[in-house]
Amino acid sequence: MPRILAPPRGRVQRARARARLRTGCRTRQGFAVPTLLIVHHTPSPNCQALFEAVVAGATAPEIEGVRVVRRAALAATAADVLAADGYLLGTPANLGYISGALKHFFDQIYYPCLDETRGRPFGYYVHGGNDVTGAVRALDSITTGLGWRRAAEPVTVTGTPGRADTEACWELGATLAAGLSD
Numbered sequence: 001m002p003r004i005l006a007p008p009r010g011r012v013q014r015a016r017a018r019a020r021l022r023t024g025c026r027t028r029q030g031f032a033v034p035t036l037l038i039v040h041h042t043p044s045p046n047c048q049a050l051f052e053a054v055v056a057g058a059t060a061p062e063i064e065g066v067r068v069v070r071r072a073a074l075a076a077t078a079a080d081v082l083a084a085d086g087y088l089l090g091t092p093a094n095l096g097y098i099s100g101a102l103k104h105f106f107d108q109i110y111y112p113c114l115d116e117t118r119g120r121p122f123g124y125y126v127h128g129g130n131d132v133t134g135a136v137r138a139l140d141s142i143t144t145g146l147g148w149r150r151a152a153e154p155v156t157v158t159g160t161p162g163r164a165d166t167e168a169c170w171e172l173g174a175t176l177a178a179g180l181s182d
Helices: 011-022 045-058 078-083 100-113 133-146 163-181
Strands: 035-040 067-072 086-094 121-128 155-158
Touching: 035 045, 035 078, 035 163, 045 067, 045 086, 045 121, 045 155, 045 163, 078 100, 086 100, 086 133, 086 163, 100 133, 121 133, 121 163, 155 163
Parallel strands: 035 067, 035 086, 086 121, 121 155
Antiparallel strands: none
C-alpha cells in the first residue's frame, strides 16, 4: 500500500517544502555550507521592519546549515555575490524604480557576475508609499538579464507594513534559506 505523506505543519517545514518544489539548488564546490546573501537598502522604519522579518526567517533556528550574510546595497561587492549560493534583495520603490543604492549594486556586479551566477536562486521584497510596479518590473528585468532563477514569489508592500506583510517577509527569508539547506 502506498505511503501517504502528511502536509508540512510548521512555518519552516512549509517553507522547506515550497523551496524543494521551486529550487533545484546545489551547494557550490569548495564551500561546505551554502550562503544566502541578503542585499538591502533600508532607509526608513518601514523598510527596516521588512528587512528584520526577512532576516528572522532566514536565520530561524530550524533552518540549519546555511550561512546568512547581510550587506547594505552600497557595501555589497561582486566578491560577495560570487561567494553566495542564493540572493535575497530588498529595496524601497523610489520615483517608480528601485532605490539608487540597489541600482548601484547591480551596476557594480552585473558583468563580473553574469556568467558565474547564472541559474542561482533569488527572491526579493519591495516597499513603496503607494505603488511598486516600476520597481518590480526593474528587478524582474535585471535578474532575468543575470539569469537568476526566482525561488519565491516577491513580497510587495505599500504603506505601513502590517502583520501579514512582515509574516510574508519571514516566509520569504525562510523559503530562500531552506532551499539552500537541502
